[in-house]
Amino acid sequence: MLGYVIRRLAIAIPTLLLLIVLSFVLMHLAPGGPFTQERALPPQVLANLNAKYGLDDPLWRQIWNYVHGVVVHFDFGPSFVYPDRTVNQLIADGFPVTLTYGSLAFLAAVTVGVALGTLAAVRHNGWLDYLAVGVSIGAQVLPNFVMAPILVLVFTLWLRLLPGGGWSFSDPSFWIMPVVALSTSYMASIARITRSSMLEVLGSDHVRTARAKGMPEHRVVLHHALRPAMLPVISYLGPVFVSMITGSVVIDIYFSTGGIGKAFVDSALNRDYAVMMGITILVGALTILFNLLVDILYAWIDPKIRY
Amino acid sequence: MVIDPRKMQSLAARMAGDEVPGRSPWADARRRFRRNKAAMTGLAVLALVALFALSGNLFARWSHEELDFSVMGQVATAGQPSLANGHYFGTDDLGRDLFARTVQGTRISLLVGIVGAGIAVVAGTLFGAIAGYSGGRTDQVMMRTVDILMSIPYMFVLILLLVMFGRSMTMLFLGIGLISWLDMARIVRGQTLSLKNREFIEAARVIGVPAWRIIGRHIVPNLLGVVAVYATLLVPLMILTESFISFLGLGVQEPLTSWGALIAEGAGTMGYGTLWQLAFPLFFFVVTMFGFFFVGDGLRDALDPKDR
Numbered sequence: 001m002l003g004y005v006i007r008r009l010a011i012a013i014p015t016l017l018l019l020i021v022l023s024f025v026l027m028h029l030a031p032g033g034p035f036t037q038e039r040a041l042p043p044q045v046l047a048n049l050n051a052k053y054g055l056d057d058p059l060w061r062q063i064w065n066y067v068h069g070v071v072v073h074f075d076f077g078p079s080f081v082y083p084d085r086t087v088n089q090l091i092a093d094g095f096p097v098t099l100t101y102g103s104l105a106f107l108a109a110v111t112v113g114v115a116l117g118t119l120a121a122v123r124h125n126g127w128l129d130y131l132a133v134g135v136s137i138g139a140q141v142l143p144n145f146v147m148a149p150i151l152v153l154v155f156t157l158w159l160r161l162l163p164g165g166g167w168s169f170s171d172p173s174f175w176i177m178p179v180v181a182l183s184t185s186y187m188a189s190i191a192r193i194t195r196s197s198m199l200e201v202l203g204s205d206h207v208r209t210a211r212a213k214g215m216p217e218h219r220v221v222l223h224h225a226l227r228p229a230m231l232p233v234i235s236y237l238g239p240v241f242v243s244m245i246t247g248s249v250v251i252d253i254y255f256s257t258g259g260i261g262k263a264f265v266d267s268a269l270n271r272d273y274a275v276m277m278g279i280t281i282l283v284g285a286l287t288i289l290f291n292l293l294v295d296i297l298y299a300w301i302d303p304k305i306r307y
Numbered sequence: 308m309v310i311d312p313r314k315m316q317s318l319a320a321r322m323a324g325d326e327v328p329g330r331s332p333w334a335d336a337r338r339r340f341r342r343n344k345a346a347m348t349g350l351a352v353l354a355l356v357a358l359f360a361l362s363g364n365l366f367a368r369w370s371h372e373e374l375d376f377s378v379m380g381q382v383a384t385a386g387q388p389s390l391a392n393g394h395y396f397g398t399d400d401l402g403r404d405l406f407a408r409t410v411q412g413t414r415i416s417l418l419v420g421i422v423g424a425g426i427a428v429v430a431g432t433l434f435g436a437i438a439g440y441s442g443g444r445t446d447q448v449m450m451r452t453v454d455i456l457m458s459i460p461y462m463f464v465l466i467l468l469l470v471m472f473g474r475s476m477t478m479l480f481l482g483i484g485l486i487s488w489l490d491m492a493r494i495v496r497g498q499t500l501s502l503k504n505r506e507f508i509e510a511a512r513v514i515g516v517p518a519w520r521i522i523g524r525h526i527v528p529n530l531l532g533v534v535a536v537y538a539t540l541l542v543p544l545m546i547l548t549e550s551f552i553s554f555l556g557l558g559v560q561e562p563l564t565s566w567g568a569l570i571a572e573g574a575g576t577m578g579y580g581t582l583w584q585l586a587f588p589l590f591f592f593v594v595t596m597f598g599f600f601f602v603g604d605g606l607r608d609a610l611d612p613k614d615r
Contacts, residue, residue, distance in 0.1 A: 015455045022459075023467065030471035141596035143547055145554040145567070149574030149585060157578060246462035250554060254574070264463065265555060268470040276467060283460040291458065 001299065005292065012288040017067070019284050023277045024063050035080075053080060066277075076278035081270045087278035090263050094252075095282075097167055098259030101175055101251065102244040105182035109240060113187040114233060117194025121202060121229075122221055132191060139188035144247045147181040148254040165256040178251045186240045193236055198229040227301060234298050238291045245283050336532070339609040346605020353598040356591060360413040368393030369404030371411040372562035376402065388583050397583040400576050408564055409587055415565040416546050416592075419479065423545030426484035428538050431491025432530065436522050438492070439499025450496065453489050461486040462551070469557045476559060483548055487541060494537055498530050532610040539606055543599040550592065566592045 120132035248261035267275035550567025573585030
């Protein structure tokens with residue numbers, strides 16, 4: 001197990017390096033730079049700016065300096081567009097917000113999805129089952145950028161219950177719509193996955209044995225069926241986690257929540273290379289880490305798996 | 308015992324005719340698919356949406372880039388959906404006909420979905436089949452590459468590509484195609500591994516068929532079921548990706564449009580009471596998503612050999 005974790009982390013390093021090199025090469029190839037403006041800067045000023053940010057160095061040296069800064073000082077460099085800000089500051093501003101609504105949405109999707117799917121499977125072919133299946137099919141075609149305007153329309157414009165945008169760590173009414181918009185379609189997918197795998201497990205031998213021993217049904221479901229039924233759900237958690245972060249791009253723009261999604265799109269439009277790269281690398285690292293956690297969880301739940 | 312001689316004769320004639328044709332697995336699958344009501348409904352809905360995309364312009368009285376100056380500035384009242392002035396779906400906030408724009412958006416979205424899935428099918432199938440069939444070190448290297456590419460946050464890279472190289476259809480296709488084949492490659496490789504030790508492949512190898520021909524003639528045709536199922540599930544995924552990008556304003560450029568761009572516009576203006584701008588594109592988007600999901604599910608049920 002430990003060996004497996006170390007091997008996985010060893011793969012993560014070339015992945016992140018590849019990401020860095022890829023971004024640098026892209027930037028190098030792309031026409032225009034962070035200092036390209038409508039009115040061209042005098043050549044001397046441009047040369048000085050490029051020299052200050054090291055953009056006149058050869059490509060390999062730029063990459064080396066960047067990697068060195070990140071690894072040794074955990075420093076993602078200065079922002080090219082906002083001279084008084086560093087990338088670390090920008091990330092530190094936005095990331096807590098994204099993390100808050102992202103993890104809430106993740107929890108909501110998993111708990112509600114699993115509960116709904118389990119209920120549907122236990123009441124197979126009952127009205128509860130049909131209701132759950134209907135709701136989850138309906139919700140699956142409502143991705144975050146479709147849910148967001150619908151929620152605002154209903155809860156802000158018609159019912160006037162919730163604020164239509166903005167963010168406050170102390171007032172949970174700002175959290176509701178981002179969390180719901182972000183989680184709905186994944187909640188639906190998780191419910192469908194749980195339902196079908198639960199149905200399969202409930203028909204298996206060990207469940208029949210447990211029932212034959214006279215175990216109460218809720219214990220059968222919760223103790224004996226839920227654990228194996230979770231396996232397909234767990235392998236779906238990686239993609240869900242990634243979508244929570246990429247979804248923040250839409251959430252931040254639509255609800256003006258000010259997370260890293262907003263910082264990323266702004267930096268992309270301003271060609272603020274350092275910020276773009278810092279966020280891309282952060283997201284890449286988080287993705288790798290989370291996928292590793294998912295695999296460990298998988299092995300913990302399914303004792304048949306050996307690494 | 309009364310036997311109708313005419314019936315006997317017709318029976319005899321039929322029996323004397325061609326031998327009873329056997330049922331191929333594909334015919335079986337077709338039959339199972341036809342019996343699945345949800346899937347057939349989905350297929351019908353998709354056919355209608357495709358028809359709308361292809362022939363909608365015949366009914367449009369306005370082009371998708373024409374401004375109607377008589378509704379401009381008073382879109383909330385004069386721009387409502389109406390049969391009288393030819394704006395069946397109303398107009399957008401610039402006075403452009405929403406019907407024509409929805410037709411245009413449907414075309415682009417379907418095109419992106421189908422081309423994106425097409426790239427994934429071709430690239431993913433070839434990559435996966437070659438990796439799976441070769442095995443050994445080649446397989447290791449190829450699949451590690453896929454692993455590494457998969458842990459790149461692709462939406463961010465796609466946004467980077469579009470921002471740096473300018474928004475264009477080519478870039479969009481390239482960016483979407485770049486990432487869409489990874490899952491397909493994994494699935495195909497898994498299937499190939501289980502195929503390649505079967506007797507008919509062994510037989511082909513024994514009589515000296517070269518590897519590329521075995522892959523092309525024997526492996527790939529046997530993968531088509533899985534590939535078809537996954538491809539139908541990929542199309543809505545591609546449409547979603549494009550809509551997501553267009554929602555952010557990074558997708559296709561005006562005067563072209565797509566569902567995502569239309570939904571974004573509608574969402575931006577719904578505060579002024581012009582709900583139809585959101586409702587019509589959203590309707591087509593949701594209906595198409597439903598259609599593809601149901602057809603995909605139906606295909607999976609029909610083609611899954613475990614389910615016989």
